[in-house]
C-alpha cells in the first residue's frame with residue numbers, strides 16, 4: 473500500500489498550485505479585512521462589503537464587529553502559516569505524510585485540505601472526539 477499511495481510528481485504539482493492559489497486568496501481576503509477592521513465602513517472603499525456579515529451591525533456594538541473581524545483575521549493568518557509549512561514540506565519531500573503517525577494522508581483529505589499536516593485519525597485525536 474505504501475508505494476501505491478505515494479504522491480506522484482504531477483500530483484504534488486497539483487497540490488502546490490492549490491496551496492499557492494489558497495495563499496493568494498487568503499492574503500487578498502486578509503488585506504481587505506484588515507482594511508475594514510481599521511477603517512470600519514465603506515466610505516472611500518470599493519463598496520464591496522460582501523465579506524462582512526451586515527446583520528452584525530444591527531447589534532450596535534462596533535467593538536463586537538471589530539472583534540469578529542479580528543477573529544477572522546487571526547484564523548486566516550493561522551491558515552496562511554499552515555500553507556507556508558505545507559509548501560515547505562512539498563519542497564522537502566515530506567508532503568502528504570502525517571506529522572502524527574508518519575503514514576500517508578488520504579488523497580481525498582489532501583484535496584479538501586491541502587495544507588493539513590495530519591491524517592484524519594490523528595486530526596481527530598488532536599481535536600477530540602466531538603470533531
Ligand SMILES: [Zn+2]
Pocket residue numbers: 570571572573574575590591592593594595
Ligand atoms: Zn496520522
